[in-house]
Amino acid sequence: QSALTQPASVSGSPGQSITISCTGTSIDIGAYNYVSWYQQHPGKAPKLMIYDVSNRPSGVSNRFSGSKSGNTASLTISGLQAEDEADYYCSSYTSTTPYVFGGGTKVTVL
Amino acid sequence: EVQLEESGGGLVQPGGSLRLSCAGSGFSVRSNYMNWVRQGPGKGLEWVSVIYTNGITYYADSVKGRFIISRDSSKNTLYLQMNSLRTEDTAVYYCARDVDGYGPFDFWGQGTLVTVSS
Numbered sequence: 001q002s003a004l005t006q007p008a009s010v011s012g013s014p015g016q017s018i019t020i021s022c023t024g025t026s027i028d029i030g031a032y033n034y035v036s037w038y039q040q041h042p043g044k045a046p047k048l049m050i051y052d053v054s055n056r057p058s059g060v061s062n063r064f065s066g067s068k069s070g071n072t073a074s075l076t077i078s079g080l081q082a083e084d085e086a087d088y089y090c091s092s093y094t095s096t097t098p099y100v101f102g103g104g105t106k107v108t109v110l
Numbered sequence: 111e112v113q114l115e116e117s118g119g120g121l122v123q124p125g126g127s128l129r130l131s132c133a134g135s136g137f138s139v140r141s142n143y144m145n146w147v148r149q150g151p152g153k154g155l156e157w158v159s160v161i162y163t164n165g166i167t168y169y170a171d172s173v174k175g176r177f178i179i180s181r182d183s184s185k186n187t188l189y190l191q192m193n194s195l196r197t198e199d200t201a202v203y204y205c206a207r208d209v210d211g212y213g214p215f216d217f218w219g220q221g222t223l224v225t226v227s228s
Contacts, residue, residue: 034212045220046155057216072146083188091153091214097157098168098211099157099160099213101147101154101155
């Protein structure tokens with residue numbers, strides 16, 4: 001099972017919106033609405049930000065939103081803030097392994 | 111409050127063995143789908159293994175035949191027995207909970223570092 005494909009880096013200025021893509025295949029993202037997104041600050045454990053494509057856990061800012069089209073899922077961060085600077089990972093349930101992660105995207109706030 | 115705490119990491123020589131533990135509190139390890147996820151130095155997250163509520167286990171191809179996931183309900187603890195360790199197994203190992211078997215991983219431990227080196 002190959003990793004999901006994410007851009008290595010995305011950047012934006014404070015207040016702007018950015019979108020991170022996550023491309024999979026017909027056996028993972030394309031087949032299930034079980035896509036989740038995680039935020040990881042340096043030296044810390046990952047934190048769940050989005051689950052089941054577009055749902056936010058309690059306590060996660062509504063500036064974070066998720067969507068999916070075909071084999072590609074997306075995470076959008078609106079009103080970018082300095083604290084959003086971190087690594088972001090997507091994950092999907094698959095019909096094989098049964099989980100797979102993306103390679104990760106480093107978000108930089110300019 | 112749900113908490114996960116890993117232990118057992120350390121330095122081991124190639125070909126050696128190590129057992130990681132993940133103690134759960136505030137929930138039942140047996141009643142959830144418990145996972146190990148690792149992160150090599152400067153690398154991304156890699157799913158390693160899962161044990162389902164019914165005891166069925168799955169492994170990533172990279173560890174299949176070398177690692178064994180298990181749990182002890184009386185201690186509410188998850189384990190990962192790692193054998194025939196390779197330098198590429200060097201990573202921080204996290205345990206993570208999945209409530210329904212489809213993801214997401216809603217709670218994570220703080221991680222334990224495993225270094226495989228001679």
